[in-house]
Amino acid sequence: MGSVQYYAPQSLEEAVPLLKEAREIPSRILAGGTDLLVQMRAGVRTPERLIDIKKIPETTGFEIGVDEIRLGAAVPSAVIDESPELHQQLPGVVEGMELIGSTQVQGRATPGGNLCNSSPAGDGVPAMISAGGQCVIFGANGSRTIPVEEVCTAPGLTSLAEDEFIQEFRFPAPKPGQADAYLRFTPRNEMDIAVVGVAANITLDASGTCIAAKIVLGAIAPTTVIATEVAELLVGTKLDEATLAKAGEVASGLGKPISDKRGTAEFRHRIAGVLTRRVIKIAATRAGERL
Numbered sequence: 339m340g341s342v343q344y345y346a347p348q349s350l351e352e353a354v355p356l357l358k359e360a361r362e363i364p365s366r367i368l369a370g371g372t373d374l375l376v377q378m379r380a381g382v383r384t385p386e387r388l389i390d391i392k393k394i395p396e397t398t399g400f401e402i403g404v405d406e407i408r409l410g411a412a413v414p415s416a417v418i419d420e421s422p423e424l425h426q427q428l429p430g431v432v433e434g435m436e437l438i439g440s441t442q443v444q445g446r447a448t449p450g451g452n453l454c455n456s457s458p459a460g461d462g463v464p465a466m467i468s469a470g471g472q473c474v475i476f477g478a479n480g481s482r483t484i485p486v487e488e489v490c491t492a493p494g495l496t497s498l499a500e501d502e503f504i505q506e507f508r509f510p511a512p513k514p515g516q517a518d519a520y521l522r523f524t525p526r527n528e529m530d531i532a533v534v535g536v537a538a539n540i541t542l543d544a545s546g547t548c549i550a551a552k553i554v555l556g557a558i559a560p561t562t563v564i565a566t567e568v569a570e571l572l573v574g575t576k577l578d579e580a581t582l583a584k585a586g587e588v589a590s591g592l593g594k595p596i597s598d599k600r601g602t603a604e605f606r607h608r609i610a611g612v613l614t615r616r617v618i619k620i621a622a623t624r625a626g627e628r629l
């Protein structure tokens with residue numbers, strides 16, 4: 339790893355000149371560094387400049403509002419996991435972030451880094467999408483907001499310009515009868531990436547009928563898959579066993595998973611079905627408790 343310039347702006351305003359210079363000088367945003375520093379050591383990423391965003395207050399806090407939950411892009415996974423309010427409001431988003439790596443990695447790993455690393459197996463991503471997350475993107479020319487699902491375009495690539503970074507995520511506060519969940523399968527209990535990961539966000543009415551659903555699968559394609567065909571067959575049902583079995587069957591046919599040392603494509607297809615059934619049940623049970 340050669341020499342690299344390091345900057346840590348203390349505010350969004352202070353970041354602007356650095357972002358402008360990033361149009362000419364190859365730069366990378368640094369959050370926890372648990373992906374980026376490993377990639378730099380391996381020579382996969384070779385930025386000349388790092389822009390550390392962790393000193394910018396807007397990126398490091400979170401706020402639970404009545405209508406909206408704001409989560410800074412550089413809040414470490416450990417801090418997310420320690421918040422009873424975030425567990426209560428967005429249990430699936432917390433589940434996605436809390437199982438990243440080890441205790442040490444969780445002290446550094448952030449949701450912005452998990453998303454912008456753009457791994458097909460990023461554990462934080464499916465639940466942020468199923469919870470209806472939006473990214474507030476700060477750039478040299480101002481701010482814009484896009485849905486989380488519009489960030490990753492291919493493994494390792496995002497739709498962000500070189501003079502932009504994600505400042506924070508915004509999620510609609512769950513309504514009564516609405517809850518989420520995330521499940522992944524790994525060959526080991528921890529310190530391994532998802533063979534498949536599935537997030538579900540389910541809304542029930544007072545009679546227990548599903549009135550809205552968003553199911554998102556990770557690690558079965560180059561980017562996350564929003565399973566609208568699964569969601570459609572859940573709506574209007576009471577999520578009985580036959581419906582869940584059908585949901586699993588449809589989910590197991592989605593995507594174009596790879597075969598690697600963690601499992602074959604066929605295995606990933608099967609696991610996608612099993613996890614989809616299970617995660618819908620968990621989200622639905624939580625949703626029922628919030629009626």
Ligand SMILES: Cc1cc2nc3c(=O)[nH]c(=O)nc-3n(C[C@H](O)[C@H](O)[C@H](O)COP(=O)(O)OP(=O)(O)OC[C@H]3O[C@@H](n4cnc5c(N)ncnc54)[C@H](O)[C@@H]3O)c2cc1C
Nearest residue numbers: 367369370371372373374439447448450451452454461504
């Ligand atoms: C031992 C180990 C175990 C791991 N286990 C898991 C696991 O189980 N599941 C999993 O999903 N991941 C795992 N990871 C990968 C990694 O920890 C996560 O992806 C983590 O969330 C990355 O966050 P970070 O803040 O460290 O990102 P960084 O390394 O700081 O950044 C990652 C990328 O995103 C960019 N970036 C960061 N923040 C922003 C932002 N706000 N706006 C724009 N671009 C940004 C950076 O420029 C870089 O390209 C593991 C890593 C290690 C080393």
